[in-house]
Amino acid sequence: MRERTAALRDAQHELMRKERLAVLGQLAGGIAHQIRNPLAIISNSAYLLQRLAASRPDPDLDGPVAMILEEVWKANRTITGLIDYARFRPPQPQPVSVSEIVARVLGSLSVPENVTVRSELPDVPQVAADSEQVREALTNLAQNAIEAMPAGGILSFEAAREGRCVALRVRDTGPGISSEQQRFLFQPLITTKANGLGLGLTTARLLIENQQGSIEFEDRPGGGAVFKICLPVLSAQSTERACCLARPAGRIGRATEGP
The missing domain is CATH 1.10.287 (Helix Hairpins)
Structure with a gap:
């Protein structure tokens, strides 16, 4: 109880x-x-x-x-x-591979020469998600990671099956996030950046939760930051729901004439 x-x-x-x-x-x-x-x-x-x-x-x-x-x-x-x-729009979930989304992120991301990108994306199941919204959230995390390593470092993308979800982790080798800062990570309009808006992580969280997923920060021993995104594994029910959302709605009843 x-x-x-x-x-x-x-x-x-x-x-x-x-x-x-x-x-x-x-x-x-x-x-x-x-x-x-x-x-x-x-x-x-x-x-x-x-x-x-x-x-x-x-x-x-x-x-x-x-x-x-x-x-x-x-x-x-x-x-x-x-x-x-x-201006959030409703998600349009479709079967998608997380490796495809990561590839799109890396294709549009400006990565400095002193930052090395590593990807460990094994053959995990597809997820049911709006790929554009997930890409935007992932881009926010990756950009934050790069900005946390002005002297260079390693940016990693890792995917794994965890129960009914696919977990996608974004790691960096920057200084990490203090326990005090962790308390306000996903709160809007709070930032430690000189030119930041304080909306990046809040937006990322809303976008991922739009997919019935979750995003959280994981402590990393020895420094650095790890953000974990969990997205539901594609199922027969989610495939049917995605098809229904993608299908144009038919007209109901008689059309009325305009003035």
């Missing part, structure tokens, strides 16, 4: 967390749209000042105008991130 009560409490907390994130996404999207318009006016005005300064050089004007344009660029980047965070 005690275990069932604890499980119910955990489920309630998880539901509340997802509801808070959904509300946050709606608020972020609404606020971002409201800010973008006046920000565009500021940006256009700054560009006009810049053109004016080019025709009539003024040292007292060049610096402030350049600063305005730089800060507008940063603000626009933040707004774009908030809008993308708020």
Whole structure:
């Protein structure tokens, strides 16, 4: 009885967390749209000042105008991130191989010369997932891993069957994540990066949970970071569900004439 009560409490907390994130996404999207318009006016005005300064050089004007344009660029980047965070589409699950997704990630990722990429992707079962959403989540993790190794290191992708799931681990040999930082890993708008938005891991978690999967951080003895993604193994039920979602919906009832 005690275990069932604890499980119910955990489920309630998880539901509340997802509801808070959904509300946050709606608020972020609404606020971002409201800010973008006046920000565009500021940006256009700054560009006009810049053109004016080019025709009539003024040292007292060049610096402030350049600063305005730089800060507008940063603000626009933040707004774009908030809008993308708020604009989640329902997943379109299809049978897919995790090795195919990893290959797509590596094909689009900019890997520095001092970072070595290793892949251990044995013949694991296919998963039922939206490959584009999983690719986006995996790209976030890989990019974080690369940024954690400015002096170089090893970025690894490993896959294995674990029960009814395929586990995909992303490892790096960076300094790791402190226990204090681990407490806030997946919380939105919290970041230790100078130019970060604090939405990467939150977005990755939402994308993976969209696939009925999970993502978690694993402690790694000796440093480095390991993020583990679990995705459900493809089954007859998930194949049937994917086909139904991919099939265009037919019309029901009579079509009505427009005005």
